[in-house]
Amino acid sequence: MNAARLALTELRRLTTSRLGKLAVVAMMLVPSLYGGFYLYANKDPYAALDRVPAAVVDEDAGTTLATGEKLAAGDEVARSLLDSGSFDWTRTDRAGAEQGIETGRYDFALIIPASFSADLASSADLEPRQATIELATNDANGYLSTTVANQLVKEVTTSVAEKVSTTAASQILAGFSTIHDRTTKAADGAAKLASGLDDATEGAGDLATGAHSLATGEQKLVDGTATFARGASDLDTGLQTLRNGTSDLPTRTKQLATGARQVADGNKEVASAGKEVAAASDRAVGDLTETRGRLATRLEAAGFSQDEIDRILAVADDVAEPLREANTRIQSTSTQLTQLSDGATKVADGASQLATAASQLKTGIAEAASGSGSLASGARTLQSGQQDALAGAKRLDTGAASLHTGLGTLADGAHELEKGLRDGLRSIPDPSPEQRKAVAQTLGNPIAVDTSSAASAADYGAGLAPFFMSLAIWIGAFVLTTRVRSHSTRAVAAGQPRLRIALGGWLAPAVLGVAQAVLAYLVIIAGVGISTAHPVLLLLFMGLISVTFTAIVNAVVMRFGLVGQFVALVLLVVQLISAGGTFPWQTLPEPLHPLHHVLPMSYAVDGIRRLMYGGSFVHLSLDIGVLLAYWAGAILLGTVAAARLGTWSASRVKPQVTAP
Template sequence: MNAVDAEVGPFLEDNEKAIGDTARFVADSADGLRDDLDALDERAPAAAKDARTASDTLDGVHRARCEDAVVPDAACADLEKARDAAADAATVTEDVGSLVAGHRDDLEKLDGHLATLEKQARALAARAPHLSEDLDDAVTRINRLDAGAGKVAAGARKLNRGLGTAETGALDLDRGVDRLRTGADDLNGGIFKLVDGSGELAGGLHEGAGRIPDYDERERDRRTEVMADPVRLVTHDLHKAPNYGTGFAPYFIPLSLWVGAMVAYMLIAPMNRRALALGASALRIALAGWLPVVAIGVLQTVALMSVLHWAIGLQMARAAGTVGFLFLVTACFAAIVQWLNARFGAAGRILVLALLMLQLTSAGGTYPVQTSPGFFNALHPFLPMSHVVEALRRLITGGGLGPVWQACAVLTAFTAGALALTALSARRRQVWTLDRLHPELSL
């Protein structure tokens, strides 16, 4: 159909008007032929009669003037021709009349065919302007029909396979029904056994009900509680922090003080150069570089605890003891940071930051240190922040002061040791050597 559309479509589109005109001409011609057939059927007998009358009249005139007359008429020759022509015409009209009469059924069929032809021709003339559109629409529908037929064919194949599967399933169902019948027979026998067992159970329950002890309500409640909760976990908080902020404060307060000391020694020299140049005592040089940072740390501590208490709402079990202990923490951290900067110079700042990281991970400020890796468990007792966190927990939330006094001793030892090492570094800086006078590498 698509191939036919490709060939016929352009022809119809180009000749729609001619096809319409031709169809109308055919319809008009068919209508005229029907009228002529009707006239022929009506007039043929009369024409045959008139032709025969005219022939007989001419024959009488010819006989009177030419055959019976004494003197023949000069027009006899013409009259004879006219007589013969009239006789032939009468014969033809009679034959036509006989033919019309003998084929009246065929003429009626011909009239019906002409009527059909006229109707179809007029319908064609009416549709002629839209023939190409009708052809395109027909081709489109046929293409849809073809697509649908393809889907029907695919569905038929699936149906065929499904019928095979259904046949297999029907066989399985038949076997299952047989098994069900067998199981039903077994169930029937089991029901009888169940009836017998139910009777025995009812008798046993009745007998057992008579043996149940009759406890009072209090005894029943006690035994029910024992059965429902045989093991009870009892917990008791010795010194519970009211909120998470209070619980994390012992961890973040020393962190801020360490960072304060670290920043302070970025701005203040750990050892006074003028004192080094004048040859002052090493201990005096160490104290001169340490005391200003301690003073700054004390101010930082006061500001920090004021904000935590009055602005954020931190409640401390021993407020004065906490502040005093933090002054010692500030002094210790300042001494350690001073020594690292005095001994190692610019590299000491990196060491200060690294030591801070080690203390944060081993202090146990967020989770119990026992849950940390073994390396940090080993470092835990040897770093000052571990003792600071434990002591602040007792000072803020309450508890025995044993860890606090232990932390004070450890911090005092770290402070004294760091100041001694700083003094030793100052003493070394006061000794001039060839390497210091002429360094191998200058930046």
């Protein structure tokens, strides 16, 4: 008889009666009922928090900000809670809230005191006060309600703190904008001041240059006036001498005019005679030219050759050349005599005019000699005044240079002031209203959470499902030991091979366990609505978990009998606390960490998570390997137990622990 026949025999024994069949069906439903109902009840408890009764009390009196704006933060918090629908909020007074918590009408109450807004606004003072929100709870109404209420208060506190921080940041940024605007005006004013000082410096430079030029000019003028004074004195002396020397000038100029006229008349006669001589000379040269032409014609008529004619004419030209040169000199002399005559006439005319003006000149020289004395006196006075003007010009030159230097220093300072203001201006933010709002919101809530997950559970029920599905399969395997025998006594009595006895004892509960797993899978996935990323692989993995757990429980019971059921129950309890199904296993006490790494349910939970949520399959091979190793170990333990079953002892004949 093989292992399959042994398992089939056991299954027939279980289903021989109607009650037996019902018992088998009931055992198969145990994992589905346990896992299904628990996950159904806890699939998404947070979605029903709006049915939890809670009270909110607003005693806030409000306050007025420095800007004149009214602040009623308590009312805003109360209205936001009522509008959120996070709980079944009721707005009441303090007495009603406290009575409701005492009687269980409310699970908790949130009380906003009268100074709430004033305390929040004090963040702008040098002595700020911390605003307070009161939370009234009663653990007799439910401990988890208090835990959730504490979390809610943290969220409200964070939200209010964010708003206060945002408002404060907005006011600070608005102050920065005001500072920026005023600094801009100051920088513009400094730029205008620097520009004006540049112009003033340039003008002062021109003034200093002009003053220096004035001083230089005054020095030259002083030198000139000194020279002028000396010249005026010399002029006076000279004019006096001239007046004395020109006393008989009119008489002499008349004599000169008479002589010049006589010379002009003589030169005129000479010039007239010269013109006549020049005319005669010019006619002689003309006659000579006509005579040369006639001579050439006669010689040609007389039969002379051309060469002979040319030689004769050349000789004639040599003879006539002195006559031509004399004519040229006569013509030039005649012209010069004419010019001499004209010049003599002009001299005579000028002499006549000089004679006429000599009397006036004498009078003018006398007047000039008289005025030169006054001029010399005035020049000396001018020289004295120019000395004073030179001293003033030198003081103006020194003052203008100092002014130019001082204005230059002042302009440099104004430029440095402008540069400093411009540099400081770049360090002062000038956000727009939109930027102020964005920055204030960022400062009020500087951290945002960008969540990414390689795999995620859809809801609270999906988060618990891997643990309770594994737990349900173990419970199902444990329940099977109450009806399915761990081994076939006939096979033991017949001396069947030990491995066959072990496999035959495991195979029957394994078949029922797989049926339990399939049914639990359908109830949890389809009935409760837990989503899964890899449904087929998850079903196969749950089958592996079932055959492994049934092998372990069956081997323990096969080896220890009724005590083995207790051992299986202890293993269940130990795995409940070490599998890490609810909280991360790292949160367990340090002594329990080895249990997590050793016991099979840890790997069952891990494998279901990876197949249900999706993500990497890197650890899935380890999960499968560990479960297969446990299955092989359980079969080995069953084989050893089968060997012991073939040997009767006093403890087997009369066991210390028996079934009731």
